[in-house]
Amino acid sequence: MSELDQGGPERQFRVRLAQGRFEIQRCEGCVRHVFYPRVVCPYCGGERLRWVAASGAGTVYSTTVVRRRAADGGDYNVALIDLAEGPRMMSRVVGLAPEAVRIGMKVCALITGEGEAALVEFTPR
């Protein structure tokens, strides 16, 4: 078993992300993409979930600005992104003012941070 396939699906996702790979699962039974990573397909109950590269393309489904004092780092964005493959994920859209993020905005994924702190974020495309 390679390092990539050790531990549960969450661990496997993190190991890939730390290597710069944003991958999601696809169910070999119902052919739907799955995120967050699961043990069992949440749509059909199938157990054959295979890792595939995410295209990184997405659309903002909803967005909010979390208000925070400037002394604590100021306001920031939290958004829900619909991936082109179908699943939705929480993330943030960066590279613009948090209140400038709009529902329907086309975005693409980037991996920020390193190792255990690696994170999928999005920028407008």
Add this chain to the structure above:
Amino acid sequence: MSAKKSLRGSVAVVGVGLAGCGEAPGWSETEIMAAAASNALADAGLTTRDVDGLVTASANIVMSGLAIAEQLGIRPRFTESTSVGGSSFVGHLLPAAMALEHGLADVVLVTYGSNQRTGVGRGDAGRYKAALDPQPFEHPYKPFNPPSSYALAAARHMHQYGTTREHLAEVAVAARKWAQLNPEAFMREPLAMDDVLRSRMVSDPLTVRDCCLVTDGGGAYVLVRAERAADFPKPPAYLLGAAAAHWHRQISSMPDLTVTAASESGPRAFEMAGLLPQDVDVLELYDAFTINTILFLEDLGFCRKGEGGAFVSAGRIAPGGALPVNTNGGGLSCVHPGMYGIFLVIEAVRQLRGEAGARQVKNPKVALTHGNGGVLSSQITALFGTKETL
């Protein structure tokens, strides 16, 4: 008789009680629960000696059923302490009714208490909970939860249906007007729409006045089989229907942020009760945030999807409006000690008894309670009625 119909009218609430609502400095959670329980039992003309079924839930106390039984000196034959967040104490009606119906208990006490406002160490508790229950696909993005999750739902509803911040503010203003009629409500100062719109933004589009209170407080109710419900001092509130549904836990897993599982629990509860939305005289909806009331009015069938904002406008759900909603002032203005569900049931019972004072709805026969838990996650609907509705 189908299983679905069998619980209709089978049990009734014969006692309700509150304790420590607002601020209860120096009181522990189990002490607040015990005080509420004692008040509810006194309301039913009972004591702890009569209780053989105990139902509770807590966001903090491990094995809360054991802790509260010990605190009260009860040795229950039936204990239930499932937590589905704030909806728990509406959800508890179903297992409690089943236990009573099957003779596993004769008197079921449902109780809740929290010192969320004045209790010490809340920040630490939050950090421990995050460590014990990580949500690795949300927490790294630092949503300020629960407000941010509800803000995402509100933003989507606004985008999809043209709902406005003014519509949301209508809900807060209506709740405050009800609270002004309730001497037990925590916030009773006047609140105008402009006050809501100009208050501090927490997570766009929700301001602090779109968010529920953080108070202390406890509540309890006592359930018995319907056949003996008339033997108690106060008029019984009969359980006519109840149903639960949940489709997600985290907001990122909610299929459509404009449609909650209330659209499933509501119709099932109405079906059990043999009633329709137009039969309901008073509604108690879990208003953790202003968007909740709008979503639940839509999902429970009181208006069409997307029309909730217009529906609540012009004071329709406020005192004097066509549809009385959250008559105690709700979680927004009356009380919200972490989990609010038990207060929905208590206010519904008080309204059906006709003991709600200045906020009393005229001769209600049917009351709807709707509990919400998590982040629009757990949805539980229950319908209560007076003797005439049986």
